[in-house]
Amino acid sequence: MSPSQRAAASPGLRSEGACDRATREDDASKRPGGSKTTQRAGGSNPTQAGGERAKQWTGVIAEYRDLLPVTADTPVITLGEGGTPLVPAATLSAMTGCEVYLKVEAGNPTGSFKDRGMTVAVSAALGRGATAVICASTGNTSASAAAYAAKAGLTCAVLVPRGNIALGKLAQALVHGARLLQVDGNFDDCLELVRKLAVDYPVALVNSVNPDRLEGQKTAAFEIVDALGDAPDAHCLPVGNAGNISAYWKGYTEYVTLRRATHAPRMLGFQASGAAPIVAGRPVHAPTTIATAIRIGNPASWGLAEAARDESGGLIDSVTDRQILAAYRLLARKEGVFAELASAAGVAGLLQACGNGQVAAGSRVVCTITGHGLKEPDWAVSAAPKPVTIRADAPAAAAELGLV
Numbered sequence: 001m002s003p004s005q006r007a008a009a010s011p012g013l014r015s016e017g018a019c020d021r022a023t024r025e026d027d028a029s030k031r032p033g034g035s036k037t038t039q040r041a042g043g044s045n046p047t048q049a050g051g052e053r054a055k056q057w058t059g060v061i062a063e064y065r066d067l068l069p070v071t072a073d074t075p076v077i078t079l080g081e082g083g084t085p086l087v088p089a090a091t092l093s094a095m096t097g098c099e100v101y102l103k104v105e106a107g108n109p110t111g112s113f114k115d116r117g118m119t120v121a122v123s124a125a126l127g128r129g130a131t132a133v134i135c136a137s138t139g140n141t142s143a144s145a146a147a148y149a150a151k152a153g154l155t156c157a158v159l160v161p162r163g164n165i166a167l168g169k170l171a172q173a174l175v176h177g178a179r180l181l182q183v184d185g186n187f188d189d190c191l192e193l194v195r196k197l198a199v200d201y202p203v204a205l206v207n208s209v210n211p212d213r214l215e216g217q218k219t220a221a222f223e224i225v226d227a228l229g230d231a232p233d234a235h236c237l238p239v240g241n242a243g244n245i246s247a248y249w250k251g252y253t254e255y256v257t258l259r260r261a262t263h264a265p266r267m268l269g270f271q272a273s274g275a276a277p278i279v280a281g282r283p284v285h286a287p288t289t290i291a292t293a294i295r296i297g298n299p300a301s302w303g304l305a306e307a308a309r310d311e312s313g314g315l316i317d318s319v320t321d322r323q324i325l326a327a328y329r330l331l332a333r334k335e336g337v338f339a340e341l342a343s344a345a346g347v348a349g350l351l352q353a354c355g356n357g358q359v360a361a362g363s364r365v366v367c368t369i370t371g372h373g374l375k376e377p378d379w380a381v382s383a384a385p386k387p388v389t390i391r392a393d394a395p396a397a398a399a400e401l402g403l404v
Contacts, residue, residue, distance in 0.1 A: 060119060068219075079119070079148065080109060083223070086228070089367070091330070098361060100350070100365050101232070101365070102331075105369055111143070113371070114143070115148070117215070117247070118145060118206060133204045135205065136160070137158055142158040143169050158180050160182055168374055169375050207241075207300065221252045230261050231265050232363075232364045233364045238349075243304070244370070248267065270345045270349030273318040278299065331347060337369055340372060343371055350365060
């Protein structure tokens with residue numbers, strides 16, 4: 001069976017956590033690098049076939065507590081983040097000759113991967129006595145920080161670049177009660193400002209420069225290995241502030257150390273061509289791209305991202321806005337996944353890398369879908385044809401739809 005056939009035939013995989021791992025068989029030899037996994041229950045039926053009650057996912061801290069920087073005294077602030085689907089991508093598999101899966105982080109509570117890190121960062125901040133949190137954001141971080149701060153009863157302050165944040169993400173921060181300040185400048189200016197505020201004033205910084213954020217985000221790598229039985233051969237994802245590629249690499253290497261995976265994947269990161277400082281080797285002072293989430297000219301985790309690239313034998317490259325938009329449409333129309341534009345950079349990068357011979361046919365590849373397309377619906381609406389108006393008449397509808 002070819003990679004594309006395997007991907008098409010496989011059901012959507014949902015990751016297992018520590019609670020699920022307790023039910024594994026004891027014979028570790030039945031799974032590469034660890035013990036055999038059991039399939040997570042799905043659907044609306046609350047009981048499994050044998051009458052055993054299905055286990056509900058309880059958030060990344062509860063599921064992976066022993067691998068996170070928390071103690072028994074840490075107050076856990078969770079919205080049930082994590083446990084996101086790992087979806088076989090049949091069209092991408094056929095196009096590349098690889099076995100491709102999409103890790104759909106849009107399934108997190110605020111619609112992006114940021115929730116994984118935010119549950120750990122806000123829980124730790126509350127445990128240290130913080131009464132307020134602050135972040136700089138292009139959108140997703142602000143939505144996540146505001147939601148988790150609201151859950152914790154903390155004040156949340158958000159600094160965003162004026163006019164450069166998607167409306168859906170801005171709405172999330174506002175509805176959760178965040179105090180929003182627009183800065184005349186780009187994301188890098190905002191980040192520099194909040195770092196100074198966190199030093200001089202009583203607020204906890206929850207951007208990815210906070211190591212607790214990366215600790216939470218590494219759990220996505222755990223879930224992928226738990227679902228597939230081992231690490232993929234390659235992992236593709238967009239690179240903006242560069243924390244996520246670093247976090248995934250940390251997660252994979254920790255699982256190798258723990259013998260829960262036999263190897264770690266090559267990490268393949270992709271920046272937008274108009275905002276590609278790592279590719280260029282120098283900061284970009286006026287980054288431009290339609291993918292607002294990765295419109296960053298001086299990534300805070302630059303060094304960590306380069307380390308993940310080099311240690312994994314991977315790469316960090318750039319893709320154009322045209323490639324990003326094409327991948328965005330492909331994901332929606334062929335894979336049924338509505339992703340934010342930045343998410344599509346990783347998929348565009350996979351297609352480019354396969355075309356360049358940088359990913360071998362037959363490889364097992366995971367692409368991270370970092371956020372939901374509903375966060376920036378303008379692109380979907382503007383690119384769609386205008387609806388046709390017809391009479392309230394079945395034959396007229398059938399004729400317009402080409403059914404007759």
